[in-house]
Amino acid sequence: MNPSVTIPNPFRSAIVADPWHWDVVDVPEIHQEAFELCRRALEHVRSQHRSTSVLLYGEAGSGKTHLLARLQSYLAGLPTGPGAAPPAVFISVRLQTSPQMIWRHLRNRFGEDLLRPAADGRSQLERILLPRLGLIRPEIGEPREWLERLRSQARSSQEAVEEMEDAIETLDQHVQFNDRDLMVVLSHLMLGRYRRDARAWLRGESLPERSLSQLGVSTDQDGEPEDRARKLVLSLTRLTGSEIPLVFCFDQVEALQSHPQDLAGLYKFGQMIGFLRDETNNSLLISCILSTFLATLNQAIISSDRDRLAVFGERSLLSLTPNEVKRLVEARLNASVQLKALRPANESRFWPLREAEIDEALKMKKDTPRALLSFCAEKFEAIWRPELFEAKPPVSDFLAQNIEERLERSAATASTDQSDQIVTHGLPLLLRLVDPRWELKATVRLRDADLVFESPQSRISLCLCNHRNMTSLAGHLRRLREQVREQVLEESTREKFILLRDDRLPIGAHAKKTREHREQLLAQGFHWLSASAEMIAALDALRGLLSDAKAGDLSNGGESVSPTTVRDWLKANLDAKLRPLRELLDVILPDATALTDQDDGAEDFDLCEDIGELLHNHYLVSVADAACKLDREESLIENCVRRHPERFGLLNGPPAIMFQLTLQSVDGDGGQENLAREVE
């Protein structure tokens, strides 16, 4: 095959989207000062046993995330003895979240990264805990052998479990977790028991009572969830002790704003940084923002928190010098083995580009890594395979393509555990898109409402009901009932009260109290919104696109696409490209006349949830079997399944089979369509 067609363009993939992905070419001289600042700050934490912070800023495409990835790779590459603790623990936090859930988001990311396996296959958590246990309990001998022994015995022997629990308790005496549940879960994670649930618990995900009981942790989730998350984060920071720094990297801080005047998220971020700086003694807090965002940040954060954001220093990521430009181009070219093999002798080091083209890039001020690489990528295509060269697409085509990719990705990855996060972050963005007068307000009237939106004409109070734990959900609904009793609900055209639950989470037949409270709330004027997987995925795609645009990470051929452009495009294409969001709005907006599940009646809801629960456990069930299991008539079940094609699939019989919908695709027009909805 012609090599000109098969050789990948060495200048493509200019964006490092995740600091954990370090598979790109690096030129260490670029942003060396900023990197050194982070490294010195890390040494400071290690030697002084005091938390500190660094603020980095740069233009879009200046390489902020690349720098974090370099730091992550540097930490991973630092030499440690066999079985020794890691030199530092890296935690990457992309702030695509809402102010209401900022601590829960941090807990989630912290938990996720602690459980992330290192190069040797062991998680960061295990690499921290094992050497510590070895130190405080020298009698266990070689820690890895000890752990292996306990793991193999734990399946059959309670003694092994108790030995691990004793060890964790000893650790607690040294570090003071102040959290029994955390100690229990750490024991499970070390022994590899109830792995799925223990990991979910550490990440702060909602678990059913059955799982909580099995883990042996408290099933009562009393107290404010943000407060609980904050306390757990604090306990987790004590895991490593003062010798091993925790490196928290906060990226896409801009995504905390739902609109340019919204300072609430940034204020909370400032508070969070201040808290971590003051209450821990082993944290390095690195925050990355766009240079243009600096003024907004200074305005939103109180001055004492602003000082805590850059205690060790702040640094601008500088534009590239001519020497750095040439080094970067050369490094990219040299990294392509196929290209190197084809290079004729005595050719310029920039072959197949010419030095004059690099000078042209400098003259045109393509002096950020992203702008330079995009420029070179185009030149490369034009020289290497001119017959296939295509200029960058118009912004509208680029956005259409981009949203389709995001929809596909979100449909595959946006799990029910993320639904709260997606809704609280995405819904304010969606409402502002359709009418910029919608404002997110404090929850005053209904203390248990999660989101309250107000416009000059109307108000929406939204309560998230995505609990897996039915006791918690029943408690949540009960409190709402009590709060509603004290008030008179206004007309639904002016104010709407909505209970939202991801429809992938059926409320089982055993959850009688939950169903009863729900019925009562509906009778008092609440609306039930079963959010489909398509709605959640579309909302996730929307918030991701807008967040990337705000942080300058949305690039079309090296040029950042502005949030205004994205908003305008989304507004114009909501119906065509994000149809599920239009359906979501139809239900949520107070003047909407669309049917909600409330109108279907309680019986239909219960049946729907029963079928949902059945399919959740068995995936594929004949209508006849379902009728038997649920003690209902076959025709009733079949009709219910037909009425809810967004939730269930049906294979016409005989015998008629219903199944759980999982496969999705994006059709040519951008609307989502279930591949297997009903097979004739």
Place this chain on the structure above:
Amino acid sequence: MVIKALEQTAHPVTVKQLRDQLTGPYKLPEERLSQVLKEQVSAGRIHRFAAIGRSKQPRYWPRDLEEYACEIIVNILAQRPHTESELLRKLRSKLGGFSDQQQKNLLARLMRERQIRRLPPFIGGRTVRFAAQPPDPRDYIKDAFAKIGKKLGLSVEEVLIAARTLPLSQVKISNDDLTEKLLARMVQIKLAAAQGGLVPLNELWRSLENEGWDKTSFDRTVLSLAENYRVSLQRHNFPASLSEVERAELVTDELGNYYVGIALR
């Protein structure tokens, strides 16, 4: 013919004023002429201006409101420098229906197009003035001499005689001085600038403007420092999201980039 007559007027005119300029068959009755003008406005060929002063009559002109406002501002400033409030007061008296925000945006545009400029305040003063011409150092010297005289209890003539005895080399300011002053001011504004922290360019400009810098020298000094890789400039990625006034405070280059911040290398 009506439009031709309007084009010859130096400013918008009422129906009556226009009729006075017409002759022969074109001197239509006022009502008919008014009707013709309204039709031309509807067709977009001429523009209707709000009445000013005691007259209740609308005025007409082939050029639009903003163009007229430009002409007024440039004419006023061609006579002598004015403070912003003086200028806007005069503009309001000649022009109705032009909001404060429009006026400010227009000032920013004219500054960007270099049709007018912002003059630095007098020594020890704060009031900024606008002018069509570059600042005349003699105005500043005269003002400074008057202030020195007042402080020392001397007449302006006595201060002038003392100034003439100074050797010229003592008052010479080089480009190097500007550069060094700008770099030093960065660190004064933000201590972290010495370690690579970013200094907002609008803040730096405002600080130096109070000391008599003009925007052209400021922009030139900043861009020249960047070209020599002594500083790094940070672009605004979405300058279209800024107002005219905000953009006027930034540094712009020949490629149309707007720079928001400056950091030492």
